[in-house]
Amino acid sequence: MKNSIAERVVDFLGGYPPFNMLSNKTLLQIATETTITYLEKGDTIFKKDDVCHEHFYMVRNGAINLYYSNGDVKDIMNIHDTGDVFGLRPLITNEPYKLTATANEESIVYAIPIAVFQSATDYNTQVHKYLITAFASNAYDPYSAEVAGEIFVDYLPNRSQDMVNFQTANYTKSPITCCIKTSLKDAAKKMSNHKIGCIVVVDDEKKPVGIITNSDIKNKIATGLFPIETPVTNIMSSPVMTGKKGLTIADGQLQMIKHSIGHLCITKDGTINSKLIGVLTHHDVLVTLGNNPTVILKEIKRAKRTKKLRTARLKANALLKNYIEQNIPISHIINVISQINDAVTIRVVELALKKMPTAPPVTFSWLALGSQGRSEQLLFTDQDNALVFEDVPKEQYEGTQAYFLELAKLITKSLNKIGFEYCEADMMASNPEWCKSLSAWKTQFKDWILKPDEKAVLLSSIFFDYNRVYGSEELVDDLTDTIYATLEKTDLFYKFLGRDAVKSPSPLGFFKQFLVEQNGDQKELFNIKNRALMPLIDAARLLILSKQMRGVNNTYERFEKLAELEPNNKELYESCSYAFKALSKFKTRQGLLRNNSGKFIDLETLTKEEKLKLRRCFKPIQKIQEILKIRFDLKNFI
Known part of the structure; x- marks a missing residue:
């Protein structure tokens, strides 16, 4: 006899990571043992310092706050909604919880037994990688923050990574060299002029006999072991490690790891007995392997043509x-x-x-x-x-x-x-x-602020x-000083900004339906930028300007700062910050999916759960607009 409740759980779990990486058979095994819990707003699932449960959790409906508490101080670290997993500490480390989890509203939560889950996913490295990343990104303690930093620095590989490993390595084909009789001083000047980190020492037949790196200069010259005029043969690393033309990324990386080196000399026959034709560096390997942020930034800084910059920026999209x-x-x-x-x-x-x-x-x-x-x-x-x-x-x-x-x-x-x-x-x-x-x-800026009109508000x-x-930096600081000094002279400008910030009402109509475009090329599409993101962006800008707060430009950071400045409105501002981040993520997903800006969304392509997530993000918009109307006395100004 079929377990219809378990099958409904399977249908839901299969739509979200990491469960979408599992087979239906495995999902059913997990779902059969999963507990369904209903929570009222404010109900607690676990508290800071509680002994870890035998379950981790997934939000079915509603939203769960995770916050760090220290006495009477509560800092919301994250808000999880439909499809999000939380309470992962028992899966990763046998320590008490570092955060408290409470229901932000009426919610339904799946409690997934850890023993069953681990047994069903024992050999699934993709699932484990996802859960470790999710844990590291949501954890509060310093150790986990360090783990998160390590995870985020490295590119998270995809299924095509193995193919990349067997691509031909892209090495430097015109390596900078010097002869055996060269002094270290002359070699260092050559390295400096070419802005490189190593130079290969070659004999009369252009065969590589040694290599000098920045580390060699630091460890052997700067420390006084050798004078700056010493011959390069005294400090070079020799013999060099070599590879042949056409070696793969995997082969090159393996040699570097095996010999603890960062440079591989490429020669005609792959040995030290033939002419040097190139140098493969650790940086070259990283560039080919993937989109590590550090590597992309280095690639950008070294780019000498717009084409190279475009390539690097496209890697950022990946x-x-x-x-x-x-x-x-x-x-x-x-x-x-x-x-x-x-x-x-x-x-x-x-x-x-x-x-x-x-x-x-x-x-x-x-x-x-x-x-x-x-x-x-x-x-x-x-x-x-x-x-x-x-x-x-x-x-x-x-x-x-x-x-x-x-x-x-x-x-x-x-x-x-x-x-x-x-x-x-x-x-x-x-x-x-x-x-x-x-x-x-x-x-x-003085004209915009002191003589505001529709155009001035749009531009400003x-x-x-x-x-x-x-x-x-001084020029910009001087301009900023003038702007804030001018803002102190008028309240009218804030009213104009306020009127602009509340002109777009809640994205939902009277019967809670989405307000879509009524005509033009975008008819029946939902404008997530204008109807959802811009009201939050405009509200955050106006409120932070009215507080004379400088240097806080990002919308979610503006709301977080406002939560500090106005404890009585902390919950609303934190909700606005969360809503902005969630909407930004949704817009980005849509843009990547359809290869556009993500501004307009065809609601018919969304699942019911996606629509529910969107609606939840709209909740703070009406409330923040009401605050603007009262605070800036916009009732008779709109």
Whole structure:
């Protein structure tokens, strides 16, 4: 006789990781022993310092708060909703719980017996990797944080990784060399001029006889063991380890591990008895193996062409997809991708400066605006940027601006080639309106703040989220000082921002149906950006500006800061922070799935559970908008 309850549990479990990695037979084995628990809001599942249970848990419906408590202080670490697993400590380490788990609302939770689960998944490394990652990303204690750091630094491999291992290694084909009689001083100069970390010592027939690395110089010259003028033969590592042309990544990596080296000399016949034709480094192996954030950043910094930068940024997209699939916390994903985006922009500016006929006439700063300015740009979107340059005499202004406009055109063109589309509204530094001196920018912001209108609010909402990516920090600090000093002179500007922040009502209609587009190409689609994300973004910006808080640009971080500043509204602000992160993750998933920005969603393609998750994220929007209406007295201003 069939167990219909167990089969319903199987249907649910099979839709979420790590259970979607298991066979139906294994799922049924687990589901038959799974306990279903109903919880009222505030009910506790386990408390900090409790002895670990014999189960771990999965949310079927509702939401579960995980928080760290210290006396009367409670810090929410995470909010889990449908499909999320939690309480994994008994699976990983036999220690008391570090967090407390309570129901955030009416909830149904599956309690999955650990012994049954472990028996059913004993040899499934993919499942174990997922659970270790989930545990490390949600744990509170310092040890687990360290484990999480190690997991996140390395690229989480996918099924194609084994194929990559057997690709031909991409080594340096024009290695820098020196002869046996060269002094260490001359060899070091050569390394410095070419910006490399090693140099190969060759004989008269170009056969490799030794190798010198930065470590050799540090350990043998800087310590005083040898004088700087010593011959290279005195400090080189010899004999060298060699490989032949066409060796695979797996072979190269194996040799490096076996001999504890970071460089492999490639010769014609694979031995030290033939001519040197290349060098394979540990960095080369990592670049080929996968999308390690550190490797991508190094690749960006070393890029000399836009094409190389595009390749590196595309690797970041693959990294993003993998992180999303592995259910890595969105806050970590945002931090990683934001660093990569900024690194790409910095390198683009550096390369553009090299193309200019002269050095910049004065100091300047390149500003990222909008989503990149808030460090929230995950997928490729259009560009929003600006440039501020040092004040110059009136007669020099036109020529100075012309220089920076030319520079900005090179930069925006390269960013476009990399994948960041031109802004349709031309809100880019290549537009004279967004390429100005410090004084001109100060005047602009004063006009927006003191004489607000519809256009001013639209533009300032983008420009208030600026972030200095390259150039003078002092210029940007000076501009910021002026902005906040001007904000103290008026309340009217806040009302305009407030009116803009509440113009989009809750994304749900009267009968709790999704509000979709009514006409145009996007008819019947749901605009998750405008209807769900922007109300939270606008609210966070307005509230943080009204608190005169500087240096907090990211939306979820703004809400977390507001929770600190207003303990009486802490629960709402934390809910807004969580909702923003969940919506961002949902939008990113949709964008990756459909190879677009993820802005518009076809609701018919969503499962019931996905729709429920979306609806839950909408709850704080109405509440935060009510606060804005009261705080900024918008009742008669809308």
